[in-house]
Amino acid sequence: MEKAALLRVGVLVLVVLAVLTAVEYWVAVGGLGGATLTLLALLALAKAALIVDYFMHVGKLFQPESGGH
């Protein structure tokens, strides 16, 4: 991928992660006053999926021939 595009994706992922974190915080300590384990687990899994895919580039694991970037 082009460098500029990579950086743009990075910013976008950070924004989504920040929003998800804010939602977590809000449902647990803010407005809703207590979150269920299921809801928190789903939010955490969503964050984890973003990190694994866009930051850790898990996809490269499935392209053995491409080697580097």
Place this chain on the structure above:
Amino acid sequence: MSVIKGLIFGLVGFAIGEGLAFLVGQDPFSDTAITLGYIFFLIGWLLGAGVWDHWARGWFGLKDKPTPTLASNGWMRYLMFSTDHKVIGVQYLVTFVALFLLAGLLAMVIRIQLLNPNGPLDPQTYNTVMSFHGIVMIAVAVATMIGGLGNYFVPLLIGAEDVAFPRINALSYWFVPPVAILLVIGSLLPGGFQSGWRVYAPWAERVGPSMLLFLMAFLTFGVSSILGGLNFLVTIIRLRAPGMTWGRLPIFVWGIFSAALLSLIFTQFVATALLMEILDRVVGMAFFAPDQGGGAVLYQHIFWVYSHPAVYVMILPGFGLMLEIITHFARKPLFGYKWAVGALLGIVGLSDIVWVHHMFTSGLPDFINAAFMTATELISIPTGLIFLCALGTIWQARMRLTTPMLFALGFVFNFAIGGLTGIFNADVPTDLHLHNTYWVVGHFHYTIMGGEIFALLAGMYYWFPKITGRMYNEALGKLHFWITFITFNLIFAPMMLTGLFGMNRHVAEYPPELGGINQFISLFSFVLGAGFLVFVYNMVTALVRGPKAVANPWQLRTLEWHTSSPPPEHNFHHLPQVLAHPYDYGVEGVPAHAVVAAGAAAAPASE
């Protein structure tokens, strides 16, 4: 070389750790001081043994020093930090055969104690001997097959030059000596090992420093086998020679692959369980203290999440090696190769959802016990498939009954008994009576000793000419087999009976009416032990003055026999090209499994 330098660096590290503990006001024999001392000892040991010279210098922009190979430094190479998988394989084999014989001697001590209802040892010494025997044999069962035979032969069997990460491979071997040092020192300290190899909380947290050394030794060994598992996975996935497709992979390599997968994922659980006990002891945490908010059987859960798969880490390479040897000496294609591979992978899948069958007496709700009972019994399906593959292969075969073949056939017989007696441990109603009796001891030894150790012995005879370049004495080998096979069955079948009569394990004494049967067992144990003198004599004399072995003494198809005995530094003089299935003996029109010749493989190594 590496050993001495490692010890010096290690002792310096130990002094640093103890010094730090002293600075924060800890007694030198407190758990904190010993833990710190050991952590720094381990770092110092590894750096001194070779990590600094051959690895870490590179991190600081310096040049790494070369490591010895199979062709350099004479026999001293076995005392050095070598990255050659064949040197490491021999290091593992020699270390763990020595440990195996030591733990076997301890088994003799146990049998001396049990000659009489009230033996000469006091209960605490007896428990130390029993725990030492247990943990060392567990280590032997886990590491000799994978670390020893796996290291030496997986790269050869797949046509690779070495493993994927040679330095990590060396590292995982050099984790082993500290384990042995800790265990020996710990067994001599007051208190000894009182808890058995499972080190159940809370007892393991309440005995003096000796138990702490045991926990740290076990944890260190866990790290070593995780690194080993990782290395084998990448090696088998990536380093196969051109033409070595998954469908042509020798079945022993499949066994190692399955075991490596289990080892990689599940060993971390026992490491965590042990770490929790260490944290409870050193930091005063409350993991296993229910009165403070911990969990009463939490330790058992985490421990068995690993330790059930651990028996498959031991037995799956054994399955693979047994099928491998049976196929070669039956000189027929392996019956149901794909089913055997599927069975190995099926066991990997099932083995992580059965751990509660070790905890049927710990008071869990019935619906949990029932679910785990069902899952456990499902495992008999893939295991049964492996049996059928073995039986289908020897069906109507003109077998060559060499020593390795005899041991492999002994495996089939013993493991059938081990498997069938296991059903009664998997069933909740019967297990409630059999739990913690000698029935379990007998069952377990039938599977691991009668199975895995038999496969290991088969493998050591099978590959002895390849490793040493010399031939062992076939008559002595067969003598060793018959002594082992007959006495083994005369020991462990009656032992299961004593369990049915209510004899408890882990106890130094037993009811007087069981005296006769125990004397019978002890007597044959001593014969079994003496049989191993034949093994040692055979191996040592063959090594010194056995006849020279040719490259392929048994005219077999797999790749390790396509190179000299012992193999050259990078295993093959040319890149092997794999053409056909490894086991197609006597099949019309099938080419050789592989050719190793200049220009045979045009494709680059990366394909």
Place this chain on the structure above:
Amino acid sequence: MTTAIAELKYQIYNRRLGLWLFMLSDSMVFLALLAARYYMQGTHRPPEVNQPLGLVLTSILLASSFFANRADASIAHGDRAAFLRHIGITIVLGVAFLILVVAVEWPEALHFAPPSTGYGTALFSLTGLHATHVLSGVIVLLFALLKGKRGGYTAEDHFGAEGSIIYWHFVDLVWVFIYPTLYLVG
């Protein structure tokens, strides 16, 4: 020349696969500890837990991952100056995280949940083990920084940098699960 590049790519992929398998294995330790927290304490959470601190810790790690990702993209395109800059920011954020955990979170927690209690056991074991991972992550990033300064990485050959950055994301990934488990649930 082409075979040399093919060989390099082959080696890099092996190391990447090894790293992922290591992380898979390592995450089992955290899985066991997270499970132990729920096993021992259910979703119980003491009311004294410092919520703003948890949010700050999470934000720091997420931000550090963002900069680590920029460093990764930079070195992959041969931009050494940007790589060094971003890896430097990542390290600073990592050290800040460590300082907050050791100097603020732990002394506070000692008051309302010492390690001898159920919740304290979960908190100190999870954050302690995570902090050792953060520390090791900072150390490997420092090595990558030093090697980058010496000019040790190119656009084609920089797995040392890429690997330490992936490991750093892994440290962040683990925290994504530790944070709700210790701070939010219940």
